[in-house]
Amino acid sequence: MTDCVRTGAAFLGLVVLLSGCGSHPDQPRESTASPSTAQASPAQSDHPADPSEAGKGDSPGSMIPRYDDATSPEAKTGRDIQEQADLLNHLSTSVNNTLKLPHDIQLVGKQCDTANAYWDPGDNSVVLCYEEATEGLEIYTKAGDADPRASTVNGEIATFYHELGHMVISLYDLPITGREEDVADQLSAYILLTPGPDGKVDPANVQAVKDSAREFQGYAEAAGELDDNDLAGGHSPNKVRAFNMECWVYGSNPAANGDLVGDGHLPQSRAELCEDEWDKLSHAWSQLLGPHLK
Template structure:
């Protein structure tokens, strides 16, 4: 799967932090899609910009970090993600993509350092989650989740470097960008099935996080992120809305309530139009 550019969890699982500055958030043996969403989503002249995204795999010491680094590096995760950004977006300056040991499962955009960090522990924990879930290829599922995590962080990056307006909570808007990138249609007018699966796996990580939580506290409701279950249903809604004919299984399985599904096509149309409009000046 080739990435389709143009990002886990809280409660003891993967942490999608993002919320201060630096913003912290929280993703296949090959990446999703056949063409970059950025190059396919818009036409027109982009503003001048000679920045590039570079990547670095930093050292790892702990067992979890070593496992995550191995998964990322063996599958050339950072290489594919930087290629995707460089093919699709005009960057005003250089941006670094770092694989790093963070001593927690996390990922974040840092506007001061002009970098996105994917923590090795995040990939390792995703691998563990999908192994315990009995996935036939937990490595592919974990990498899917890391791809979506990266595009979530790209959402924060885009808002920051392009000074984009965001009238909702930024964490929700960043989730929208992850879905927008991965659910863009191919030449046949339908999203690539492997990209759709990446969003499904991203949603599953939030479901796993919600299952781990014993009870809700005031801090959960006050958090800058929506509840894990809300994020899961949002992502499933946008999957369904992007192609209702292809994703009826989400309703049949009970993963997406029919009452929510009724409005998902309209939700997707608005999401797609909004992000296309915001990013159009910055597509190559």
């Protein structure tokens, strides 16, 4: 079995399960720690991750989910979205079943008082801020989605895998070229779009990436005209990130995703490059992640 297929098979079950569950102005997602005064509370889950299963062989660590307190209206809404989808438990289970973790990693739902998500290497934690989910819900509601909560959960899944990109680069000292934020976006798309052992990608996974692209587009529209600070930032502008996500979806299966070309989506000139772009992205990430998969 190739590394690419192994990765797809390892992550596929979680993403399909979550897809059935129910950035803001540039730059939307930070990747370094930011302080928070939220107080920790035990994770509320009927099926908590089992750290005992991870302490074996060359993978002594596990990802441990935790929901911190929420006090503001925005944070309470975001926490409710995460908890109703059992989001943190499912995400941590996926990682524990897939990656060889050298030590424990906390996956924290948190009130940050701003819409954000980040990998904190000093604290060994991935943080999904409640306000990020709340802003996503506002975007999908404004867009007229039939089930904006389901779209929001899709956006949260893509956000998590973006932060997972930062995490694996840090944990495994992976070599990368180019801006790390762009590389982390690639990992998010790679995990969601890589076929499972049957050679197929679940349509719900594809929709998660499409929803993430629409969220970036919503943030871009809210931000308005960009200045030099926006263009010189660590993240690509949100509209660029939206086009990248659409390009990788299209490139992974042009025949099935022709709806992403034209009419406000990918220009034909970019679409023509996407299949080769996806092939290179997929090959690179399969090589990078292969040695670290269970």
